[in-house]
Amino acid sequence: MRVPDVSVTLHRLVPRRFRGLPVAAPVLVTTVFLVATVLGSGAVSRALDIDSGNVWLWSSRPAEVGRVNAGAARVDVTQAVTDSRGHRVRVVQNDRYLLLYDLDTGRISSVNLTLLGFTSWLTVGKDRDLTLALSGDQAAIVDHDAGTVHGIDPGTLRGRDRRVQLAGRIVGGAFDADGGLWVGVPAAGTVVRLRFPVHVATVDRTVTVAPPGHDLRLTVLDHGALAVDRTAGRFALVDPTATRTVRSPVGLAKASVPDRTVGSLVAVTATPPDRVVAVSTDRGARPSAFALPTGMDLGTAVPFAGRIYVPCTSHHVVYVFDRTGRRTATLGLAGATGPLELEVHGDHLMINAPDSSVARVVDANGVTRVITKYQTSRPGDSGPPALIAAPGQSETAAPSGHGRGHGDADAGRGNRPDTTRATGPPGPPVPVTAVAGDARVDLSWRTPVDNGAPVTSYRLSWGGGHRTLAGAATGTRITGLRNGTSYTFRLTALNRYGRSPDALSEPVTPSGTVLAAPVGVVASTPAAGTVHVVWSAVRGATSYVVRSGGTVVGVFDSPDGDLTNLTAGRSYTFTVVARNGSDAASGPSTPSNAVTPYDAPGAVSSLDVQVNNANSITVSWGAAPGNGRTPVTYLIDKTDHGTDSTGTTRTKTYDTLTPGATYTVTVWARNSVGDGQKTSKTVTMPSSGPALAMDVSVDSTTSDTVTLTVSLAGTGLKTCAVTLAQAHWTWDCFEGGNRGAGTYTHTFTTLTADTQYDITATVTDTAGGSKSWTGTARTEP
Structure with a gap:
């Protein structure tokens, strides 16, 4: 029996939705997550339908994605993704499309595996709680915090319809085998199924599973969903015709589930008390619980082919249990570091260590083999040539547009350890x-x-x-x-x-038929970070291209759209071109009115912490961009002190600090929109130690040289300088890099014979102390 794909990764993905370039995507993927992956907590579960047996796995250190032949348990193609080295990258795939989602830049890139080329990119932002769900030619971005569901096209990454707004925060977000997208709405105590007819997302079923306000988690089944009521300790099984509630044998206060479960066995991870609850979707079956190993960093359990797999990132193993809780195997990954990702693809479970060179493949019979990911293609391998290289973001104006459009902006690279600028061929120039x-x-x-x-x-x-x-x-x-x-x-x-x-590019067909140009283009700024552009619909048009200053900033399927990645504080006007189904276009519209998008302020341009003495520091910083809103005021937070507002002043002194203690100061700007990005710096105060002391001795002289030795004592030495006044020579005792206590010797040369020189030496420390010495030396006749 063929098992649809399910994956478990550590972090929530973003939208992965494909509407097709020239070809409509066949059965695709459902993505979700909750447990073990590149962030070290949580995991992702996504159900994939990949018929070819080829699975792409990410390796962060060499910055490459490798295509694994699951049946042969080996990598047959590797491709560098230069601009994502050291980054957390989620891979979403089927036989026609490969999506690379860089969590550290917030950028998704789409690859058409049939035509062998990149087709588009989309920036969704960093550190957002998003899930991408995909089934057949339907895909959706589920924004958990905003409570919205939005359909997008997998090839163009453009939105297909308006977002569906639900009541408050939502959980889950995956398609079942019947093409319904399920999410949970804790504020209402319901689970909701959405359908995606052409250009319309609709809620076609709402089921009450708990009292309003209960803490819910959701895993989507092949036909329906299972809601975990963490507040009441119950499960609600929602199938196509009915709903039944089952009490859990253990508490569920911190329970987790993959967003998608394939088959009739559901695994619910309850920690504490470190239990897995096995729930059968068969009618009349009662859930049972079994204990997990304690004292370990365990991820969300994933069921596959009648077994339950539990990743352990602290020991880099995966524990295998049968449904009764008997441990049947422990699968290790020798040399693995970092998190583990579990993904079910067809008849295989893939276990990937993205920060390492190793992976494992498990078949439906439980037979497992080790995969070495860092290898090149072998002669005779079939499949597409290497074609992937992550599209980076230039600092020039970039297209943008959320809602029913697509866009990008420089999202930054994130606070990852390996941020050295990569060198290599360029990224693909998408979108065309x-x-x-x-x-x-x-x-x-x-x-x-x-x-x-x-x-x-x-x-x-x-x-x-x-x-x-x-x-x-x-x-x-x-x-x-x-x-x-x-x-x-x-x-x-x-x-x-x-x-x-x-x-x-998308396929286009030149035509002698000319569409009318859009008229009445009006731009507005309804919210921070957003420009809304609206125009009159054009008969025969199926899409619209929006430009500003000659640059494409959005493509939309309806006569309006939101642009969300423009530069705040900069003035824009827009023109619109209408396209028909063959992308034959009208002339451009007349320009819109000018608008200036606004947003929260940017980060301060610099941050410096000066140690005045063992008890005092002075913090100063550069101005932050106002991003279209003024005035900008500044706030500063220090360890054990709290937050102060400095108004428009960009300096702050702290006294009465503890010698030897370490402090972190954080500075950010605020305008009428809200708070900007925070910038932090850590400083360790000098500790009490030997008193600062200095002595200078003249060791020898010649007719044109003076040699002297400086002896220093103390801690936290900062500067040391010796000057021969008449010669206008100054020597930095610490020019060699060492700043510790000890002796430093130097010879002044090219002096005048039989001449007396006045010597001044000064040493300072980070606590604000200083010592000086004065003397003379005479050169020989």
């Missing part, structure tokens, strides 16, 4: 936006990340033609095309390290 006209197509793209070397040229190809473009180009017009013929354009960027992966 195509607008067709009469026997022509206008193309535009964004400048890709250069990975250490500027782009020198682009190569563009299409059916019947090719062109080389300058490295500064961000668009071109192709003429002489045939009306009524569909074209897909393939673009690569080159630098001195090599060529990027291919970026693909």
Whole structure:
């Protein structure tokens, strides 16, 4: 029996939804999570439908994604993802699409595995509690904190319809085998099923599973869902025709479940008291609980082929139990570090250590084999060539647009240990936006990340033609095309390290039929970080391209859209072009009114902590950008002190500190929107120790040299300088890098014979103390 794919990862994913380029995605994936992965807590469960037996796994240290042949238990293709080195990357996949979601930049990239090229990118932001769910050609972004569900296209990553707003925070978010998306709504005590007819997301079933306000968790089943009422210690099994409630044999106060469960066995992890509750979806079955090993960092249990797999990141093993709780195996990963990811793909369970070179594959019979991920292709392997390289974000204006559009912005790289700038070929120049006209197509793209070397040229190809473009180009017009013929354009960027992966346009068909241009374009700023643009609908139009200053900033399927990644504090106007189903376009609209998006202030431009003495520090910082709202005031927080407002002043002194203690100071800006990004610095105060002392001795002289030795005592030495006044020479005792107590010797040269020189020496420490010495030395005649 074929088992749909389920994966468990440590962090919640973002939207993964595909609507298709030229080809509609077949059965795809359902993503969720709660337990063990790259952040070290939590895990993700996603149900995938991958018929080929090929699974892509991420390796963070070499920054590469490898395609594993699950049946052969080996990697047959590896591809560098240069710009994501050391990052946490989630991989969402089926036979046609590969999505790479970089958690540290908040960026999703879409790859069409049929056409072998990148097709789009989308920035959803860092540190957001999002789940991406996908089934067939339906996909949705579930925003847990906002309580919204939003359908997107897997190829273009554009939204398909308006978000569905639910009552408060939501949990879960996965498709069942019947194409229904289930989420839990704790504030209402309900679970909700959504359907996604073309361009419309609707709630078609609401089931009460607990009193309003109870703490819920949700795992989606093949046909229905199981709600975990952590407040009451109950399970609610929702199937297509009925709902039944079952009491748990153990407490569920901190219970977790994967977002998607395949098969009739559900595993609920309850910690404490470190138990797994095995729940059968069969009618009349009663749940049973068994104990887990204690004192370990255990993740969310994942059922697969009648067994229950529990990852342990502290020992880098996976414990295997049968449904009665008998441990049948312990699967180790020798040399593994960091978190573990468990994913069920078809008839195999993949166990990946993304921070290490090892993985395991387990078949439905429990047979397991070790996979070495860091290896190259072998002769005779089949499958697509290596094509993936993470699209980075340049610092030039980038397209943006949430809601029913797509977009990106520089989301930053996150606080990960390996942030050294990567070098290599450029990232793919996605998205490639195509607008067709009469026997022509206008193309535009964004400048890709250069990975250490500027782009020198682009190569563009299409059916019947090719062109080389300058490295500064961000668009071109192709003429002489045939009306009524569909074209897909393939673009690569080159630098001195090599060529990027291919970026693909959507298929477009030139036409002599001209759409009317949109009219009445109006822009507004309804909320922080958002510009809303609206215009009149155009008869025959199926999508609209929004530009600002010649740059594509959004593509929308309806006559309005939200742009959420523009630069706050900068003025924009917009023009709109209408496209039909073949992407044949109208002329541009007249420009909109000018608007200036606003947001919370940015981070302070610098932060310095000066130690005045063993009991005092002075903190100073640079101005933060106001991002379209003033005035900007500043707040500062110090360990054991609390938060103070300094108004518009950018300095603060703290006294009465403890010698030898360590303090962290954090500074951020605030405007009418809210608080900006915080910047922190840690300082250790000098401790009490030997008193600061200095002595200087003149060791020898010649007709043109004086040699002397400086002896220092004390702790926290900061500066030491010796000056020969008449010669205008100054020597830094610490020029060699050592700043400790001890002796330092130096020879002053090229002096004048038979001349007396006045010597001044001064030493200071970080506690604000200083000592000086004065004397003389005479050169020989």
